[in-house]
Amino acid sequence: MRAFDYTPPKLDPRLQSRYQQLVQQHLHPAQKVAAGMKCLPGVSSTFASTQAAWRFYQNPAVLLPDLAKPLLEHGREAIQKECHRFGLVMHDWSALSYLNHQSKKDRRKLQHRLHWGYELQSSLLVSDRD
Secondary structure (H helix, E strand, C coil): CCCCCCCCCCCCHHHHHHHHHHHHHHHCCCCCCCCCCCCCCCCCCHHHHHHHHHHHHHCCCCCHHHHHHHHHHHHHHHHHHHCCCCEEEEEEEEEEECCCCCCCCCCEECCCCCCEEEEEEEEEEEECCC
16 A cells, blocks of 8 residues: 555645644654654644644645545545445544633533533544455
8 A cells, every 4th residue: 555645735845844743743642552643753742733723724725625535535545445345434523621721712611511622533434355
């Protein structure tokens, strides 16, 4: 299977560079079992990386369908090459609680009226050969 081409379509070179950096940060966690991203060499802190990611995702030129397109295409290609009869997509939904962060104006009400934060949905494609 070829390496995943994670260059997003329809972004200016500066935003493509930022996207590639974000992907690389997630591909190299601090520990094997660590979730989330790690600072790459040359970045002053994880907070600076987080701020850069926030600015990237807030940019009106960055659209989620454009970011998802290379990943979906790679998944379709992987199913053809790596699966015998089918691929299984496992989905996970998580509530990220930010109860005491009133400064985060984009929080949403989650399970009940006092539970505020964000929803995170992720998917994992698994081959029937594995």
